[in-house]
Amino acid sequence: MSDLTHFNQAGEAHMVDVGGKETTKRVAVAEGQIEMLASTLNLIEQGGHKKGDVLGIARIAGIMAAKKTSDLIPLCHPLALTKVTIDFDILEEEAAVRCRAQVATSGQTGVEMEALTAVQLALLTIYDMCKAVDRGMVMNHICLLEKAGGKSGHWLRE
Numbered sequence: 001m002s003d004l005t006h007f008n009q010a011g012e013a014h015m016v017d018v019g020g021k022e023t024t025k026r027v028a029v030a031e032g033q034i035e036m037l038a039s040t041l042n043l044i045e046q047g048g049h050k051k052g053d054v055l056g057i058a059r060i061a062g063i064m065a066a067k068k069t070s071d072l073i074p075l076c077h078p079l080a081l082t083k084v085t086i087d088f089d090i091l092e093e094e095a096a097v098r099c100r101a102q103v104a105t106s107g108q109t110g111v112e113m114e115a116l117t118a119v120q121l122a123l124l125t126i127y128d129m130c131k132a133v134d135r136g137m138v139m140n141h142i143c144l145l146e147k148a149g150g151k152s153g154h155w156l157r158e
Contacts, residue, residue, distance in 0.1 A: 022150075023107055024149045024150055025105075025148075026104065026106070026109070026149030026150055027103070027104045027111065027146075027148045028102070028103050028104075028110060028111045028114065028147045029100065029101070029115060029146040029147075030100070030112070030115035030116045030142070030143065030145060031099060031100040031141070031142070031143065031145055032098070032099055032119045032141055033139070033140060033141050034123045034126050034137050034139045035095060035140065036096065036136075037095060037134045039134075041097070044090075044097065045090055052129075054126055054129045054130065055088045055126075058086070058088070058122040058126045058129070059086040059088070059122065061121050061122055061124075062086040062101055062119065062121055062125075063118065064121070065121030065122070066081060066084045066103050066118040067084070067114075069113050073113055076114075079105050079107055080105060081103060081104065081111065082105050082106060083104040084104075084114075085102045086101050086118060086122055087099070087100045088100075088122075097126060099119050100119070100145075101122070110150055111147075112144050116142065119142055123142075124139070127139065143157065145157050
């Protein structure tokens with residue numbers, strides 16, 4: 001269990017002590033998508049959804065989620081985020097919306113969990129806003145694309 005940093009030598013869960021780590025600029029990028037009926041995607045694109053601007057509201061939800069990650073995931077450190085961006089791409093052929101989140105901070109621990117949480121909550125918000133017309137939506141391909149900063153340096157999904 002010693003390879004898993006969130007467990008102590010006795011195998012008990014604990015919050016990792018990052019106090020001795022160097023403060024560096026840290027960035028993480030994550031993405032995922034939600035597949036839906038073509039008619040649902042059309043409602044989102046045309047702004048014809050009776051609940052309003054689906055992607056605008058999902059963007060705000062993603063930003064808020066990144067800021068609240070430590071409230072949702074028990075062993076995450078509360079972080080002072082310096083940047084959160086949420087971008088959406090409409091994927092016509094797949095009848096899907098792709099969400100990409102980029103999160104940054106200057107700190108002693110990374111922001112991977114914040115980026116992944118932002119993507120998840122943005123996609124869940126799309127689901128929530130569109131479930132009245134399409135309960136069969138599927139969220140998938142949620143993953144970390146890139147992280148930079150800290151002792152382990154730069155990592156890029158190949």
